[in-house]
Amino acid sequence: MNSLPVLQPTTDETCCAPAGAPALGAEEARQKALVFKALADPNRLRLLSIVKAEPDGESCVCDLSGPLDLSQPTVSHHLKILVEAGLLHREKRGTWAYFSLVPGALDDVAGILAAL
Amino acid sequence: MNSLPVLQPTTDETCCAPAGAPALGAEEARQKALVFKALADPNRLRLLSIVKAEPDGESCVCDLSGPLDLSQPTVSHHLKILVEAGLLHREKRGTWAYFSLVPGALDDVAGILAAL
Numbered sequence: 001m002n003s004l005p006v007l008q009p010t011t012d013e014t015c016c017a018p019a020g021a022p023a024l025g026a027e028e029a030r031q032k033a034l035v036f037k038a039l040a041d042p043n044r045l046r047l048l049s050i051v052k053a054e055p056d057g058e059s060c061v062c063d064l065s066g067p068l069d070l071s072q073p074t075v076s077h078h079l080k081i082l083v084e085a086g087l088l089h090r091e092k093r094g095t096w097a098y099f100s101l102v103p104g105a106l107d108d109v110a111g112i113l114a115a116l
Numbered sequence: 117m118n119s120l121p122v123l124q125p126t127t128d129e130t131c132c133a134p135a136g137a138p139a140l141g142a143e144e145a146r147q148k149a150l151v152f153k154a155l156a157d158p159n160r161l162r163l164l165s166i167v168k169a170e171p172d173g174e175s176c177v178c179d180l181s182g183p184l185d186l187s188q189p190t191v192s193h194h195l196k197i198l199v200e201a202g203l204l205h206r207e208k209r210g211t212w213a214y215f216s217l218v219p220g221a222l223d224d225v226a227g228i229l230a231a232l
Contacts, residue, residue, distance in 0.1 A: 024165035029158035036161075039152040039229075042145035049140035049232045110226035113155075116165045 024116065032112050038085030039109070043068055044078045048106075051088065051099050058091075058100040140232065148228050154201030155225070159184055160194045164203065164222075167215050174207075174216040 024032070038044060046068055051059045065075045079099055082088040087105045091098045140148070154160060162184055167175045181191040195215055198204040203221045207214050 023169040024162045026158065026162070029161045029165075033156055033158045033161055036152050036155040040149055040156040042142065042149045045145045045148055045152075045232065046140045046142070049145075052232050053139040106229045106232065110229050113222045113226050116161065116168050116222065 035085045035087070035109055035112070038081050038087060041078065041081075043070060043074075044082055047075070047078055047082065047099075048087065048101070052101055058098045061097045061099065064099075151201045151203070151225055151228070154197050154203060157194065157197075159186060159190075160198055163191070163194055163198065163215075164217070167204065168217055174214045177213045177215065180215075 039048075047064060050064060050067065051057075061072070061076065061079065064079070065072045068075065070078075079088060079090070079097075083090050083099075086102055087109075088099045089102050091100070155164075163180060166180060166183065167173075177188070177192065177195065180195070181188045184191065186194075195204060195206070195213075199206050199215075202218055203225075204215045205218050207216070
């Protein structure tokens, strides 16, 4: 005779999620917060908008300090954060570094919001 | 004899936009950065995800401190930032405050990214 599988009582089987159970785990939230930290600065938003507006899709670091009235080390610091967050791609050519948007990166951030 | 208009040499007339002209103004960038500051914290992302996951669309503040293992004053501090950023709506009923997502708020943030 086959034994039927024993059904264990499930204490969390309710009509809805247990009150206040985090839909987003701690480690996942820590990861996702990093990209918003990168975006949480006016100068970094302006740098992204400059790079995005360039017809050829990239900006030389030498062209980015002037319009924001920031020193080049400060601009480089902000650009580094945007690169580390996966929003900008950096390519060194000769003397200068050139920055372009990582394709799909801003859409991915929008996707994080949609999936919260 | 008509004199021809004198063509002034234009130093910024290039094949593309003037290098590094900010597409996003300083004040606009400051405003837009505020909402990303609100999102730039793992606990605030988790709070948003809990509220969003609630079947009736709102969470009592009394249910939000337990799952994140945070004190109620800390949770209230994070909720205040999310309300001030226009992401959560707060409604006091009786003893407790209830929080719900502001309709369209997360879509608006995605719109900021698309319009950078």
